[in-house]
Amino acid sequence: MKQVFTIQKILNNNVVIAYNNIYKEVVLIGNGLGFNRKKGDLVPFDEADKTFLLTDEKEMEQYVNLLPYIEEKLISFIHELLLFIEEKMEKELNEHIHVALTDHIAFAINRAKKDIQFSNPFLFEIESLYPKEYSVAKDVVQKVETQTDVLFPEGEIGFIALHIHSAVTDKSLRDINRYHSLLSKLVTIIQDSLDIRLEKNNIDYHRLIQHLHRAIDRADKGTPVGEENKLAAMLKNEYPICYNLAWKLIKVMQNQLNKPVDESEVMYLTIHLQRLTHKF
Known part of the structure; x- marks a missing residue:
């Protein structure tokens, strides 16, 4: 059975507020969705090639408040970008990306037009940790530059990649940035120590940040990695500096995440740290 919505308000040619018995009040986003329509008209959900549905009240409110500040043709273009991202990632996008990416791209275009330059300190790490998202983000930036005739700084690829990663994993940007901040702190401690x-x-370095990121994620989710007492004892005796540094890193993780970290992480960190000293 097809989902049918009743239009309550037309915001522009591509965005309408509608009602459905199952979803209640929603925002529907689709190319030409509001064109030649009026309040009370029925809209089949699958009418457009792809229609996005905003059901979260907070996301709806933020999106509706954002629309007056963005050109309608840009809204339509960003809708096409979201379709492109979903196709390339082969995953359904969390609805929060509509607000986040629309807001980000609109202001990124304004920054580029004013030639406001900035760097992304985590660009290498983002590409290393999320290669698929980074590749898709690179294509998105190219499409935006072609469409708007503005040039983005390279750092924008990283920021858009994070939005994509957030949308396909249902992780908040706040949590993702928290991980990266902790990752950066751990790397600094390793270099200094x-x-x-x-x-x-x-x-x-690539292997190290991959492992640290997984360790942070496991700690945050409370996922154990198992225990190897004999290996731990051997590493402690053979590589005391790296073993003690690994414990220091674990303590930092625990303090930052405010969660316990599986002690077995120490073994794997010790091995990675020893590789860095080229003595393993």
């Missing part, structure tokens, strides 16, 4: 400078294009 071992008196080394990590080269970002080095495979060992």
